[in-house]
Amino acid sequence: MGNDNDAQQYGPARPPAPSQTDDPTQDLSQLPLFMSSLDEVPEGTNDAIEALKALAYEGEPFEIAENFRQQGNEAYRSKYWRDAIEFYTKALAVGCTVDEINGACYANRAACNLELKNYRRTNLDCAEALKINPQNVKALYRSARACLALDKILEAEDCVLRGLAIEGSNSSLKATQEKISSRKEAIARLDQASRERERLSKAKEIALKRALETRHVIQRTTSKRPPNLPKDVIVRLRDPLDPGSSLCFPVVVLYPLELQSDFIKSLSEDETIHSQLEEILSPSNLPPWDNKGEYAYPGIDVLVEKQKYDMHGKPNLSKIGPKASLRKVLREGKLELIDGILTVLVVPKTRLAEFVGAWKQKNPN
Structure with missing residues (x-):
């Protein structure tokens, strides 16, 4: 009689135990059943896969193209737009001479690009489909969309009208036609609003120019506008369309002896500059840089520097009185x-002579 060792020696062999370090899904990815694309596998890794890849290109060109087209249709139905595009592109690359297959591939690839919002590519594919068959209603519909x-309203309208001339009862074309009509009306309203804005802008510009001229x-x-001023700081009319309404000006207030400044966004021509400075330089609210209180109103003088328009072009100084309106x-x-x-x-009255002397040295006659 044999012993247990003999039974183990001559009995059926056990399968080898799997490696503890092997990935159990690694080999599955090499099986056609578990692969998402044959093209993703490097060449030479699997003879069976290489055979399947070669099989995809066996047969007549029209058969190969039709096979890729059908795969594209399957991907399209599953809403895998990019995969579908790849299959339709492969079908077209085969060089098939059957117009029906090529036209369908172009039109279907256009449908995928339309879903992906690749509108230029959609139109290019529709154009190729229509070269093959000018009666291709699907291509006309997709190009219209x-x-x-x-x-491109005119082009969209042309596609719809051509499509309806072929298939007058096509509900998709009719729905697109309504959308085109609605969009056309919306664009017309936007254009009208834009023209009205332009007209008003021009009218305001003319009114402001006339107001400045009459004053x-x-x-x-000089193109040296202070860079830190907002863009909306501009000369304006209270009534932008009425040259006779009050003009309002932005004013920069300089304190040259202190190298400081203030800004008045809008000063009406009916006001005085002093009325604004009385508030800005109130004794109870002096700027932090005026430690000595020299600029407390009314202890200040307001000067303007004006460029002379004579042969020498020298500037001069003028004083503005407290009651003089702008x-x-x-x-x-x-x-x-x-x-x-x-x-x-703006300078303190007590330092006016100091400032004028320094100014004359800087601007000699």
């Missing part, structure tokens, strides 16, 4: 509008 998405405001452009100052030509901004100089 792509053109509509790009606001004899001296203007100069309109009067502008009419007398004492203050210039430079780069759309008025600038005044």
Whole structure:
């Protein structure tokens, strides 16, 4: 009789135990059943897979193209748009001479690109499909939708009308036609609004120009507008369309002896500059840099620097009185509008002579 060792020696062999370090899913990924694409596998890794890949290109060109087209259709139905595009592209690359297959591939690839919002590619594919068959209603419909998405209204309308001439009862084309009509009306409203804005802007510009001319405001452009001022800091009319309404100006207040400044966003021509400075330089609310209280109103003088328009072009200084309205100052030509901004100089009365002396040294006659 044999012993247990003999039974183990001559009995059926056991399968080898799996390696503890092996990934149990690694080999599965090499099986066709578990692969998402044959093209993803490097060449030479699996003979069976290589055979399947070769099989995909066996047969007549029309058979190969039709096979890829059907795979593309399956991917399309599953909403795998990019996979479908790849299959349709492979079908077209085969060089099949059957117009029906090629036309369907172009039209179907256009449908995928439409879903992906690749509107230019959609139109290119539709154009190729229509070269093959000008009666391809699907291509006309998809091109119409792509053109509509790009606001190419005339082109979209043309595609729809051509499609309805072939298939007048096509509900998809009719629905697209309604969308085109709605979008066309919306664009017309937007264009009208844009033209109205442009007209108003031009009218405001003309009114402002006329207002400045009638007030004899001296203007100069130097392209040195302070960079820290907001864009909405501009000369404006209270009624933008009425040249006779009050003009409002942005004003920069400079304190040259202290190298400091203030800003008045909008000063009406009917007001005085002193009325604003009385608030800005109130004794109870002096700026932090005025440690000595030298600028407490009314202990200040307001000066303007004006460029002479004579042969020498030398600047001069003028003092603005506390009762002089901005309109009067502008009419007398004492203050210039430079780069759309008025600038005044403020110095303490006790230091006026000091400032004027320094100014004359800087601007000798």
